[in-house]
Amino acid sequence: MSARPSIAPAPDTLRAWLLEPAPASRGQARLGRWFRGWLAFRRNPLALVGLAIVVALVLMALFAPLLASADAAVHQVLEDRLQPSSWAHLFGTDELGRDIYARVVFGSRVTLTIVTLVSLIVVPVGLLIGLPAGYFAGWIDTVLMRLTDIFLAFPRLVLALAFAAALGPGIENAVIAISLTAWPPYARLARAETLTRRQAEFIQAAEMQGASHLRIIATQIVPLCLSSVIIRLTLDMAGIILTAAGLGFLGLGAQPPAAEWGAMVSTGRNVLLDQWWVATIPGLAIFVTSLGFNLLGDGLRDVAGGRG
Amino acid sequence: MSIVLEQVTVSYGRGARRFDAARDVSLSVAQGDAFGLVGESGSGKSTVLRAVAGLIAHAEGKVVLDGQTMTRRRTTAQRKMVQMVFQDPYGSLHPNQTVDQTLSMPVAIHKLGNADRRVAAALDEVGLGPTHRFRYPHQLSGGQRQRVAIARALILEPRILLLDEPTSALDVSVQAEILNLLSRLRREHGLTMLMVSHDLAVIAHLCDRIAVMNGGEIVETTTADALAAGDVNNPYTRQLLRSNKGLDSSGGELDLLDAVPIRG
Structure with a gap:
């Protein structure tokens, strides 16, 4: 394809280059599209707050060893147990004398791991079930959607609990348990998006050009489904985090001594009245993270809606 | 003969609930000719076009394109032979793909090479x-979009071009440009065209022979000149001529091409 301009554009002309109504290459066209999306996204302050929270969470997880000592997160100093906030322990210590600040920082790794793995399972499974159902219709649709209905019929946390209990506690099993219950809405969403596009003239044009079903689904339908699926995923993140925390709370998620926010809340509830910070600090972490993902998802939805 | 339809019937549903959208449609178009199907909404004209295009299956009869009998299932080579321009330039281009991507896909499917x-x-x-090449459809006007749609159809070098009301979604001035473009392409490439429209003036601009459809059947096959002269036999065709002429209900002499400013 046509090469990008060999000379990198200067910063003051970068904006003009990105907003060029007649781009000179595929890359420029694509970057320009992203840039326009970003300009629309930027107009929403709440969405920016959400983005900042999510970026901060990712940075915190990536650079956890720089922000806190890994040792402090698991090191038990029983004579220092249940200390309130101080310079030595910013958020105080828990019932085993571990530094809560370090545990919250390292807990973000567990949370992000769960969220990432669940996304990586749920989106492909949802697309794999939803796209053929919407595209081929008929009996394929009936079979796939009844399967989806069966999974939808189970209450989410209870099914996740049953799976986690059956498979044994642990992060991997928590991920599998959450994914098993989280994919049906994605399959339905992908099916609905496919159905609305199935009769579009550009699909018929692709068909007339001899495009295979696989090519039509992959190049014509998936790009249109993906934006709403990603938005849905961002909005679901809060639910996933809460489910993971719930499993952790019940002892079916990450196992001690690993720091996991839900498990931290769980152990803190015994001392909630006298040492409130033990449960409250990880609870706040869960709350802020969920809020961040929700705000980000709302912002993304507005941008996608505006672009139509 | 490039397009031959023999007693083609297209129906939806089965048994008692069967509905024939087109019944016993027969027509033939010679190589390089342009043939028009005209009729009101629901007359079955688009259904016939879609059966020729291979987008829907026909229940009875034969569709023969360039000597080959066709069904809905077609080989890649058969697909290449017949291309179509759709009615709505806003709906016929993928909203997230640049013009370049839209035009490159057919080249990739048929492995023609030299995509650039x-x-x-x-x-x-x-x-x-080149300034239009990397734009998204929302950065193009309706007329430009329809030109892209025509380019997409032509990039496969088809023998037959099907036109489904290619101008009805466009401004009158742009309509004329697109029609002139289509006539030029037909001349230069020796394309056989089958065009569907409810607009007699548009049809008459491009097509030599015209079939009038009503209720799923062809009621009359005539020529553009005969239509322009008002020299038609069927009462429905007369009615259609009158309605196209506009407010004139006197049923007097009809001069179709003066009535709608398309020519020129």
Whole structure:
């Protein structure tokens, strides 16, 4: 394809280059599209707050060893147990004398791991079930959607609990348990998006050009489904985090001594009245993270809606 | 003969609930000719076109294109032979793909090679330039979009071009440009065209022979000249001529091509 301009554009002309109504290459066209999306996204302050929270969470997880000592997160100093906030322990210590600040920082790794793995399972499974159902219709649709209905019929946390209990506690099993219950809405969403596009003239044009079903689904339908699926995923993140925390709370998620926010809340509830910070600090972490993902998802939805 | 339809019937549903959208439609178009199907909404004209295109299956009869009997299932080579321009230029281009991507896909499907040069040539042919190549559909006007749709159809070098009301979604001035473009392409490439429209003036501009459809059947096959002269036999065709002429209900002499400012 046509090469990008060999000379990198200067910063003051970068904006003009990105907003060029007649781009000179595929890359420029694509970057320009992203840039326009970003300009629309930027107009929403709440969405920016959400983005900042999510970026901060990712940075915190990536650079956890720089922000806190890994040792402090698991090191038990029983004579220092249940200390309130101080310079030595910013958020105080828990019932085993571990530094809560370090545990919250390292807990973000567990949370992000769960969220990432669940996304990586749920989106492909949802697309794999939803796209053929919407595209081929008929009996394929009936079979796939009844399967989806069966999974939808189970209450989410209870099914996740049953799976986690059956498979044994642990992060991997928590991920599998959450994914098993989280994919049906994605399959339905992908099916609905496919159905609305199935009769579009550009699909018929692709068909007339001899495009295979696989090519039509992959190049014509998936790009249109993906934006709403990603938005849905961002909005679901809060639910996933809460489910993971719930499993952790019940002892079916990450196992001690690993720091996991839900498990931290769980152990803190015994001392909630006298040492409130033990449960409250990880609870706040869960709350802020969920809020961040929700705000980000709302912002993304507005941008996608505006672009139509 | 390039397009031959023999007693083609297209129906939806089965048994008692069967509905024939088109019944016993027969027509033939010679290589390089342009044939028009005209009729009101629901007359079955688009259904016939879609059966020829291979987008829907026909229940009875034969569709023969360039000597080959066709069904809905077609080989890649058969697909290449017949291309179509759709009615709605807003709905017929993928909203998230640049013109370049839209035009490159058919080249990739048929492994024609030289995608870069072919896309540039196809754009040039429809009067668009390199400045339009990397735009998204929302950055183009309706007329430009329809030109892209025509370029997409032509990039496969088809023998037969099907036109489904290609101008009805466009402004009158743009309509004329697109029709002139289509006539030029037909001349230069020796394309056989089958066009569907409810607008007699549009049909008469491009097509030599015209079939009038009503209720799923062809009621009369005539020529553009005869239509222009008002020299028609069927009462329905007369009625259609009158309605196209507009407010004139006197049923007097009809001069179709003066009534709608398309020619020129």
